[in-house]
Amino acid sequence: MRAPHDVIERAKKLREELNYHAYRYYVLNDPIITDEEYDRMLKELQELEKKYPELITPDSPTQRIGAKPLNGFEQVIHSSRLYSLDNTYSEEELKGFDRRIKKLLNVEQLDYVCELKIDGLSVTLRYEEGILVLGATRGDGTVGENVTKNIRTIKSIPLRLRKPLTIEIRGEVYLPKSEFKKINDERAEQELPLFANPRNAAAGTLRQLDPKEVAKRNLDAFFYQIVSPENYELETQWEVLQFLKEIGMKTEPHARLVSDISEVIEFWKEWSESRNNLDYAIDGLVVKVNRIEFQNKLGYTAKSPRWAIAFKFPAEQARTKLLDVTFQVGRTGVITPVAELEPVKLAGTIVKRATLHNFDYIRDRDIRIGDTVIVEKAGEIIPQIVKPIAETRSGKEKVIEPPSSCPVCGGKVGKAKEDEVALRCLNPACPAKTERRILLFVSRNAMDINGLGEKMIKRLVHSGLVKSPADLYKLTPFDLAQLGNGIGEKTIRNFYKELEKSRKRPLHKLLAGLGIPGVGVKLARDLAEHFKTLDALQNATIDQLLEVPGIGLELAKNIVEFFNLPEIKEEIEHLKKEVNTSERSSKKEELLKGKKFVLTGTLKNFTRKEAEELIVSLGGKVSSSVSKNTDFVVVGENPGSKFQKAKALNVKTINEEEFIKLIREGEKNDIS
Numbered sequence: 001m002r003a004p005h006d007v008i009e010r011a012k013k014l015r016e017e018l019n020y021h022a023y024r025y026y027v028l029n030d031p032i033i034t035d036e037e038y039d040r041m042l043k044e045l046q047e048l049e050k051k052y053p054e055l056i057t058p059d060s061p062t063q064r065i066g067a068k069p070l071n072g073f074e075q076v077i078h079s080s081r082l083y084s085l086d087n088t089y090s091e092e093e094l095k096g097f098d099r100r101i102k103k104l105l106n107v108e109q110l111d112y113v114c115e116l117k118i119d120g121l122s123v124t125l126r127y128e129e130g131i132l133v134l135g136a137t138r139g140d141g142t143v144g145e146n147v148t149k150n151i152r153t154i155k156s157i158p159l160r161l162r163k164p165l166t167i168e169i170r171g172e173v174y175l176p177k178s179e180f181k182k183i184n185d186e187r188a189e190q191e192l193p194l195f196a197n198p199r200n201a202a203a204g205t206l207r208q209l210d211p212k213e214v215a216k217r218n219l220d221a222f223f224y225q226i227v228s229p230e231n232y233e234l235e236t237q238w239e240v241l242q243f244l245k246e247i248g249m250k251t252e253p254h255a256r257l258v259s260d261i262s263e264v265i266e267f268w269k270e271w272s273e274s275r276n277n278l279d280y281a282i283d284g285l286v287v288k289v290n291r292i293e294f295q296n297k298l299g300y301t302a303k304s305p306r307w308a309i310a311f312k313f314p315a316e317q318a319r320t321k322l323l324d325v326t327f328q329v330g331r332t333g334v335i336t337p338v339a340e341l342e343p344v345k346l347a348g349t350i351v352k353r354a355t356l357h358n359f360d361y362i363r364d365r366d367i368r369i370g371d372t373v374i375v376e377k378a379g380e381i382i383p384q385i386v387k388p389i390a391e392t393r394s395g396k397e398k399v400i401e402p403p404s405s406c407p408v409c410g411g412k413v414g415k416a417k418e419d420e421v422a423l424r425c426l427n428p429a430c431p432a433k434t435e436r437r438i439l440l441f442v443s444r445n446a447m448d449i450n451g452l453g454e455k456m457i458k459r460l461v462h463s464g465l466v467k468s469p470a471d472l473y474k475l476t477p478f479d480l481a482q483l484g485n486g487i488g489e490k491t492i493r494n495f496y497k498e499l500e501k502s503r504k505r506p507l508h509k510l511l512a513g514l515g516i517p518g519v520g521v522k523l524a525r526d527l528a529e530h531f532k533t534l535d536a537l538q539n540a541t542i543d544q545l546l547e548v549p550g551i552g553l554e555l556a557k558n559i560v561e562f563f564n565l566p567e568i569k570e571e572i573e574h575l576k577k578e579v580n581t582s583e584r585s586s587k588k589e590e591l592l593k594g595k596k597f598v599l600t601g602t603l604k605n606f607t608r609k610e611a612e613e614l615i616v617s618l619g620g621k622v623s624s625s626v627s628k629n630t631d632f633v634v635v636g637e638n639p640g641s642k643f644q645k646a647k648a649l650n651v652k653t654i655n656e657e658e659f660i661k662l663i664r665e666g667e668k669n670d671i672s
């Protein structure tokens with residue numbers, strides 16, 4: 001039967017759309033539709049192609065997986081293909097899968113292994129005689145990217161196996177949720193686009209060209225597959241998992257062996273509920289036929305194994321009404337439209353507001369006030385509006401117009417650069433901008449001026465007393481007292497104490513507080529270390545900036561541009577008169593010299609990585625196990641066995657507060 005014209009057109013449209021979104025997802029790591037929407041379109045195309053096989057083109061998204069490797073990495077031709085997985089969101093379809101393969105195998109009963117489906121990206125590792133020699137991404141399944149150097153930075157991946165095997169092992173690299181949240185917080189602070197979910201963040205991280213940058217983010221990995229398991233006398237997937245553990249690979253600890261599809265469904269229900277308790281994102285289960293002999297009999301389609309299926313959890317989405325749109329003005333004047341929603345329950349919390357990103361986003365999706373919309377929470381980030389449901393419109397919905405003037409100061413709005421998506425308030429003196437700039441300047445990672453809360457900053461800015469960070473240093477007690485209510489003598493005294501301390505902070509703190517586009521806490525440190533003084537950095541050329549690891553051309557240009565802005569030049573002249581502008585670090589590096597630290601449990605103010613970096617920057621050492629030679633064990637929440645061991649060995653333990661004290665000590669010494 002020949003496909004009718006409209007079907008041909010529809011298939012073409014779907015192919016184009018799917019290819020575009022696959023490109024955004026796999027190559028740019030920046031999807032703009034949800035996985036559920038993508039999967040729905042893919043299913044529609046699959047069904048059309050099933051009915052009219054002549055519609056299948058070699059480039060159809062139903063025939064291929066992933067994407068071509070990025071330029072910049074050496075290509076790796078895989079020894080055997082890496083496949084994608086078929087997926088379903090429905091119990092009925094899962095039962096259909098069970099019936100189908102039992103029929104194909106001609107058996108009554110089947111064992112399955114249920115594994116949690118980690119939302120990361122697949123990698124394949126090659127060990128030769130026990131030594132890690134290659135790590136590669138999946139790419140398009142046939143050709144991947146050689147990311148060995150980046151893989152080596154992942155601490156849980158052994159560089160040497162417990163047995164001297166030559167073996168190829170596959171698994172999933174992921175970014176822990178806590179780390180994902182931290183990276184997005186940093187990006188939000190810098191007004192950089194956020195990663196949509198941990199998977200995109202993990203892919204964006206592993207596919208960076210600079211392993212040093214990769215090492216700074218705590219990627220982790222789980223493994224679940226061995227190529228040619230028969231060669232190691234393994235007969236089932238369950239044995240594969242045990243074997244992987246034996247040779248030193250990390251496997252996901254919740255996998256379960258079951259003997260019936262109903263148990264799979266039970267397991268799926270359990271995890272749909274408790275998925276949020278894990279520190280890694282999972283988007284479903286992977287259900288695998290346990291016997292490898294059966295797997296081999298079933299084989300593969302163009303895209304995926306016939307012996308496995310991803311049984312996905314429903315997306316964390318809900319429908320609600322868009323009541324209104326308000327506007328938030330950021331530090332650089334970016335105006336973000338915010339959806340005010342009829343409160344709705346989503347993944348256990350009540351959501352009232354969600355981001356609409358920018359006005360192009362609104363226009364592309366034709367979102368209107370009064371619409372019924374889909375809100376989604378992806379991972380841990382702020383909820384976003386996915387799209388309106390146009391069918392439910394009454395005709396009274398209102399088109400959302402970008403504001404013609406700044407909602408805070410009434411100033412002119414426009415785009416800073418022609419190709420920019422964001423709309424900005426162009427008034428350099430906009431109080432909303434000033435407020436945000438001051439907030440950044442006084443924050444803990446920057447100048448750390450305690451005792452200056454959001455409210456007080458608001459009052460200082462609105463009274464006109466503070467127009468820039470340097471103005472903080474010119475405030476008189478009289479100015480402060482004048483602000484009225486709640487600002488007593490004690491508050492004022494405390495403020496001056498903190499302000500004085502901040503004058504002597506090292507350069508990297510100042511840099512972190514200036515709001516240089518694209519420069520977060522870590523880069524601020526790197527820049528300070530490299531250039532030593534603010535003068536040197538201010539006068540740095542693009543070439544000199546490129547010498548700093550982690551700084552690319554785009555960023556270097558932005559930094560130069562930033563320091564050339566007349567208002568920034570002026571601001572810096574003022575600041576130079578008030579605060580230290582050099583990175584004096586000699587004494588600081590001595591502070592913890594030779595001291596050995598072990599960390600256990602979760603800290604509230606730092607990630608593990610940050611704490612480790614701090615210790616190292618102060619001359620200390622961090623090791624992973626407690627011994628008699630350990631000087632301090634820093635104990636966070638829910639400490640592990642290291643805490644017991646420390647007590648048993650009589651090693652000094654300190655809590656987070658004491659740890660912070662120790663470090664503050666470092667900063668004081670550094671500046672005195």
Ligand SMILES: NC(=O)c1ccc[n+]([C@@H]2O[C@H](COP(=O)([O-])OP(=O)(O)OC[C@H]3O[C@@H](n4cnc5c(N)ncnc54)[C@H](O)[C@@H]3O)[C@@H](O)[C@H]2O)c1
Nearest residue numbers: 021022025031033034035038084085115117118122224286
């Ligand atoms: N939103 C978008 O624009 C967009 C675009 C393209 C693709 N996607 C999404 O990407 C997905 C398709 O991507 P895909 O081809 O990588 O497939 P997939 O992520 O759905 O499933 C296959 C992958 O699962 C991973 N996996 C995790 N745990 C596993 C385990 N225990 N055993 C085996 N594999 C495991 C492996 O990396 C494997 O490659 C779909 O869910 C689709 O919605 C979204």
Ligand SMILES: [Zn+2]
Nearest residue numbers: 406409425430
């Ligand atoms: Zn404004």
